[in-house]
Amino acid sequence: MVAAAGIPIVDTPLVLAGGGIGSFVTADYLRIYGVPTSHMRILSNIDHPWQTYEYLTRVSQIPRPERIRSDSSSRPDNIWGFPPYTWQETFKQKTLKHWIQTLTEPIFSDFWTPQAGTVFKGMEREAQRISYWDMLVKGQVRMVRRRAGGGYFTILTPPPGASQTKRVAFRSQYVHLAIGYPGLRFLPDLQEFREKYQDYQHVVNAYEPHEHVYDYLRNRPGTVLVRGGGIVAARVLQRLINDRKQYGLKTQILHLFRTFVTSSHGPSIFKRRKGANGWAYQGFNYPKSVWGGQLKAKMRKLDGDARAKEYKEMGGTNTPKRRVWEKNMAEGRRENWYHPTQGVVDSVEPTPDGKLVTHFHSNDGVQRQAIADFIIDCTGLEADITEHRVLDDLLKFSGAYRNPLGRLEVETTFEVKNTASGNGALYASGSATLGGYFPGVDTFLGLQVAAQEIADDLARRRFCKKLGPFRSTTQWFKWAFNSRI
Amino acid sequence: MLPTLGGRIQTRIFLLCTVGVIITAILTPILPGMTGTMGERYTATYLILLTVLILGIIWEFIYHFLMQFRWEKDWPTLFGFITFINEGFLVWGLLLLGVVPGVDPAPPALAFWILFMVVWICVWAVANGPMRVPFIRWRFRGGRLI
Numbered sequence: 136m137v138a139a140a141g142i143p144i145v146d147t148p149l150v151l152a153g154g155g156i157g158s159f160v161t162a163d164y165l166r167i168y169g170v171p172t173s174h175m176r177i178l179s180n181i182d183h184p185w186q187t188y189e190y191l192t193r194v195s196q197i198p199r200p201e202r203i204r205s206d207s208s209s210r211p212d213n214i215w216g217f218p219p220y221t222w223q224e225t226f227k228q229k230t231l232k233h234w235i236q237t238l239t240e241p242i243f244s245d246f247w248t249p250q251a252g253t254v255f256k257g258m259e260r261e262a263q264r265i266s267y268w269d270m271l272v273k274g275q276v277r278m279v280r281r282r283a284g285g286g287y288f289t290i291l292t293p294p295p296g297a298s299q300t301k302r303v304a305f306r307s308q309y310v311h312l313a314i315g316y317p318g319l320r321f322l323p324d325l326q327e328f329r330e331k332y333q334d335y336q337h338v339v340n341a342y343e344p345h346e347h348v349y350d351y352l353r354n355r356p357g358t359v360l361v362r363g364g365g366i367v368a369a370r371v372l373q374r375l376i377n378d379r380k381q382y383g384l385k386t387q388i389l390h391l392f393r394t395f396v397t398s399s400h401g402p403s404i405f406k407r408r409k410g411a412n413g414w415a416y417q418g419f420n421y422p423k424s425v426w427g428g429q430l431k432a433k434m435r436k437l438d439g440d441a442r443a444k445e446y447k448e449m450g451g452t453n454t455p456k457r458r459v460w461e462k463n464m465a466e467g468r469r470e471n472w473y474h475p476t477q478g479v480v481d482s483v484e485p486t487p488d489g490k491l492v493t494h495f496h497s498n499d500g501v502q503r504q505a506i507a508d509f510i511i512d513c514t515g516l517e518a519d520i521t522e523h524r525v526l527d528d529l530l531k532f533s534g535a536y537r538n539p540l541g542r543l544e545v546e547t548t549f550e551v552k553n554t555a556s557g558n559g560a561l562y563a564s565g566s567a568t569l570g571g572y573f574p575g576v577d578t579f580l581g582l583q584v585a586a587q588e589i590a591d592d593l594a595r596r597r598f599c600k601k602l603g604p605f606r607s608t609t610q611w612f613k614w615a616f617n618s619r620i
Numbered sequence: 621m622l623p624t625l626g627g628r629i630q631t632r633i634f635l636l637c638t639v640g641v642i643i644t645a646i647l648t649p650i651l652p653g654m655t656g657t658m659g660e661r662y663t664a665t666y667l668i669l670l671t672v673l674i675l676g677i678i679w680e681f682i683y684h685f686l687m688q689f690r691w692e693k694d695w696p697t698l699f700g701f702i703t704f705i706n707e708g709f710l711v712w713g714l715l716l717l718g719v720v721p722g723v724d725p726a727p728p729a730l731a732f733w734i735l736f737m738v739v740w741i742c743v744w745a746v747a748n749g750p751m752r753v754p755f756i757r758w759r760f761r762g763g764r765l766i
Contacts, residue, residue: 208752208759215756217749239698401691408691417691424693427760428622584760591757604754611753 137288142304147176148598150289150307152276152525154179155187156579157313157565159258159267160211161586166265166620167214167610168590168599176305177270178291184211184262185255187315192251195341196370199252204366204419204455207237207247209426209580212257214587215611216580220249220257245457246418254579264619272305273297278528279310285557309598311589312551312563313582314525318518319343322362325512328483328491337491338483341367341513348509349378356385360493360505362480363513364392364414365452369460371511372473376463379472388473389505391495394452395477406448409456412464413475417453425449425574426584435547435572443539446570452514478503483510520567529554533561540570547572548592549585560596562589621695621747623687627763628680634765635743635751636673643739644669651735653728665735667722671711672736679707697748704740711736 138144149165151158158177165175181187189199197203208216221233236247262268274293282288286308293303321329325338339345341363351357352375359375361368372388379386396410409416424430430449437445467473478495486492486506493505520542521527529535529543534553538544544552545568554561564585566577573588575581594601602610613620623631648665649658656664683703687695712733715726726732752759 215752216759217752219749237697238701240696242696242698405688406691422692422694424622424762426622428627428762429624429687429693431622431760432624432762587757587760602756607756608754 137304142302144304144306146306148174149309150305151177151311153314154181155315156184156211157582159184160582161311163265164214164586164590168602170599172266172269175270176272178272178276180275185258191342194344195367196374197251202248203251205248205579211579212261220253281533281556286559308559310561313565316517316566317520317523320516320518322512324480324483338510341371341511352386353382357508358387360389360507360510362391366454367515368513369454371513390475391478415453416456418455420578421575422449426580434574538570542570543567545571548588624762625684629677630765631763632676639743639746640669640739643742647735651731653731664723671720701744708736
């Protein structure tokens with residue numbers, strides 16, 4: 136049928152749909168396990184794996200020299216996580232302070248985290264080493280469908296001029312989907328404001344370019360309303376405060392938390408997360424043990440409501456407690472230019488003099504207004520997975536269904552449930568699978584956990600050889616000496 | 621580290637039986653103040669290592685319990701190191717009391733602490749990094765090897 140429709144067919148044993156860090160990490164594992172480049176094709180419309188991530192981190196105020204929120208041993212460019220990034224920065228800068236910080240974290244110091252630039256450079260080196268670009272095929276993935284004879288067809292639209300036909304079909308026994316976030320979702324009241332008043336300048340999302348806000352504040356005094364209590368809000372505050380200090384600005388910062396955390400909180404003495412001044416504190420996106428410890432082991436056994444309940448208990452917006460941020464905010468409260476408050480927004484309207492008034496009510500029912508020049512939405516809401524056409528198609532036509540959190544339900548091996556096709560298998564990892572047996576899917580280490588499960592499952596299916604201790608060690612030396620594989 | 625109870629115990633047994641055994645083999649002949657034949661010295665040092673291992677398994681239950689009070693359910697690198705204090709002094713105390721079977725009299729303090737600390741530091745250092753090189757699944761399984 137595909138051939139009859141005039142669509143050329145390319146055969147390859149494994150298709151990796153998506154060219155971000157998820158596919159890169161999976162390809163890295165499989166190359167190290169011994170899979171040749173000729174057995175995999177990575178279909179993507181981006182040029183290098185860290186492209187989207189770098190764009191999002193940069194606009195949300197983490198340029199290359201700034202530190203991301205990730206552990207020293209979570210290295211997408213190194214499946215062993217050894218040596219950790221700390222070593223690299225220690226040798227490069229010839230100082231022991233990074234080592235001392237990792238040895239004393241999180242008790243006597245903040246969690247050590249790598250610079251964004253270190254992570255990108257590492258991935259570039261590893262991508263060269265595993266011949267990543269030999270596997271990359273540029274284009275937009277349109278859909279993945281099961282084939283009547285087993286395996287899958289992945290339909291790709293190549294860039295204009297790159298192919299004689301509008302579409303190309305990749306026929307493969309295995310498919311891995313890592314297509315990232317389906318999209319951003321705005322807070323409903325802010326979306327309504329933007330559409331009603333066609334104002335995309337004064338109400339911005341932290342994940343879209345918004346330098347004009349900082350430029351404006353550098354030229355005249357102004358007020359910014361920051362919404363959200365997560366890491367992005369903390370980052371935006373850091374930028375506003377740094378600019379305030381560096382350029383001697385008079386910026387007033389209003390900060391609205393929907394949930395205002397005042398102290399340690401949680402259902403029992405064994406499940407208490409620290410918090411204060413509005414924030415819930417946590418080193419990383421999840422409690423650390425989801426990546427390998429108790430919580431990982433526990434969640435692996437849970438289904439349905441029990442799994443949803445556990446997600447809820449460990450969930451909630453949070454941010455790391457960093458000493459410099461705490462100091463800045465305390466200064467702002469003392470000097471009366473940083474005003475955190477709790478509130479649920481009812482509406483946002485423009486004022487006659489070109490400002491924005493936010494009507495909100497606090498938990499005690501009192502109505503309040505906040506007037507600002509700009510609103511920065513730092514809530515980081517994500518769109519439903521059906522906003523992505525590949526996932527939508529998968530749910531409609533390929534038997535895939537949703538997990539307790541509404542994303543794709545996958546096995547512990549990351550095979551998408553109910554989508555097997557003959558002797559083929561369809562895997563997915565990354566944010567599309569959040570809510571599964573493993574919680575930290577949308578993180579560097581989570582992508583590696585998933586990739587390892589997938590590579591081991593593919594080894595069980597004899598697609599590749601399992602990586603034992605001896606081969607793992609020899610492969611590590613190849614990594615250490617940057618030998619191409 | 622992000623250990624489970626089973627992972628803690630397996631890792632401790634594995635590392636003491638590999639790293640611990642090798643370090644003890646190297647150190648025993650050069651430990652200061654040790655008396656007796658070489659066979660007697662090795663018997664004493666390996667019995668001390670065995671005592672550390674057995675008591676360590678009990679300690680792991682205590683650490684696991686304490687870890688439950690941590691939101692992250694993690695075990696910071698620093699904790700993995702400073703627990704040499706409680707573990708070391710317990711073994712040393714038992715040696716002084718003469719209740720460790722087969723080790724009588726207790727070895728000189730300097731010999732004991734050199735042996736104990738070198739083994740401790742090496743095991744801790746391996747667990748915090750190189751262990752992941754041959755065993756790529758180990759860190760994602762809470763420290764379990766099997």
